Amino acid sequence: MANQLRFLVVDDFSTMRRIxxxxxxxxxxxxxxxxxxxVVALQKxxxxxxxxxxxxxxxxxxxxxxxxAEIKKDEKLKHIPVLMVTAEARKEDIVLAAQQGAxxxxxxxxxKATLEDKLTHILKKMGLQ
Amino acid sequence: xxxxxxAPGLGDGASPDVxxxxxxxTRQLHDTLRELGLAEKLRGTAEELxxxxxxxxxIARLTGEAAEKVLNRVDQAKSQHDQLTAETQRIKALMxxxxxxxxxKGHIMNFLTDVEQANQTLDQHxxxxxxxxxxxxxxxxxxxxxxxxxxxIEDQLVQLLIQTAPPDAVLPKPTAAEGHPVLQGxxxxxxxxxxxxxxxxxxxxxxxxxxx
Numbered sequence: 001m002a003n004q005l006r007f008l009v010v011d012d013f014s015t016m017r018r019i020x021x022x023x024x025x026x027x028x029x030x031x032x033x034x035x036x037x038x039v040v041a042l043q044k045x046x047x048x049x050x051x052x053x054x055x056x057x058x059x060x061x062x063x064x065x066x067x068x069a070e071i072k073k074d075e076k077l078k079h080i081p082v083l084m085v086t087a088e089a090r091k092e093d094i095v096l097a098a099q100q101g102a103x104x105x106x107x108x109x110x111x112k113a114t115l116e117d118k119l120t121h122i123l124k125k126m127g128l129q
Numbered sequence: 130x131x132x133x134x135x136a137p138g139l140g141d142g143a144s145p146d147v148x149x150x151x152x153x154x155t156r157q158l159h160d161t162l163r164e165l166g167l168a169e170k171l172r173g174t175a176e177e178l179x180x181x182x183x184x185x186x187x188i189a190r191l192t193g194e195a196a197e198k199v200l201n202r203v204d205q206a207k208s209q210h211d212q213l214t215a216e217t218q219r220i221k222a223l224m225x226x227x228x229x230x231x232x233x234k235g236h237i238m239n240f241l242t243d244v245e246q247a248n249q250t251l252d253q254h255x256x257x258x259x260x261x262x263x264x265x266x267x268x269x270x271x272x273x274x275x276x277x278x279x280x281x282i283e284d285q286l287v288q289l290l291i292q293t294a295p296p297d298a299v300l301p302k303p304t305a306a307e308g309h310p311v312l313q314g315x316x317x318x319x320x321x322x323x324x325x326x327x328x329x330x331x332x333x334x335x336x337x338x339x340x341x
Binding site: 011013015016019022023026057058063087088089090091092093094095098104105106107108109110111112114 | 260263264267270312314325327
């Protein structure tokens with residue numbers, strides 16, 4: 001069931017979107033789309049069905065915190081887990097993400113093992129693995 | 130040999146008049162900046178320059194590490210590829226000579242096992258090479274901040290030029306100075322900074338302490 005999940009990868013750097021998508025594919029999740037900022041991500045989330053969001057924080061137009069807040073206040077989207085993958089390493093940012101309802105927080109640069117570990121943890125919590 | 134005492138300096142050739150004029154200009158500039166309220170702004174910008182230097186050093190370090198990582202992985206992958214090519218030729222020769230014996234003696238099975246292991250290792254090398262490209266994202270964010278600093282300096286100098294220009298001078302229009310983004314981007318120097326985390330395990334510990 002887990003490998004049927006549809007991911008949305010949100011990052012303003014195409015290199016990072018590609019890396020995350022490739023890592024997801026290597027971990028058995030081949031269903032993924034991408035967005036370059038929070039605005040595009042919200043449009044895609046509202047237009048189609050996604051099961052999981054992997055999002056950067058520092059992005060133009062709408063950053064990851066704003067995207068997270070929009071997702072959590074939207075009745076149709078708030079069930080979707082959001083994993084933050086970001087270079088923001090301040091403790092106050094990590095605490096804020098947790099308080100806003102992020103499912104996990106990964107600081108860049110990260111390893112494949114870290115991403116897999118967090119995905120497994122979140123999916124188990126959701127009862128999907 | 131020339132000593133510090135005997136070395137020619139500015140004082141030797143410069144007249145007291147020139148020295149006095151430089152002093153007057155410096156004082157005038159200082160007073161003007163203070164009157165215009167720009168001294169504090171420029172001081173703030175000057176204080177950011179060491180930060181810009183450390184950010185540029187961070188970029189140099191990260192790109193250097195990424196290049197090293199990729200080259201090391203390529204070296205290892207090429208070495209394994211060479212071994213696999215040589216082994217393929219050896220097995221091919223055995224098959225041509227006596228296919229039944231090649232199978233019966235286990236050469237083929239051993240070769241297939243080796244190929245399988247080599248494939249796994251090569252896949253790991255490729256993943257690491259891909260992960261090394263994350264420097265693009267991290268350095269891109271840092272470069273954006275340094276560019277922002279350069280823009281601020283330019284804006285302040287243009288502002289200074291406008292405010293000190295003669296009435297009939299034609300000057301470029303100032304651009305709006307962008308404020309500092311609230312988000313900080315990658316931590317270029319975490320040493321002695323208790324407000325940032327330096328590893329994923331610290332992130333996990335912090336979240337665990339909050340009950341997440």
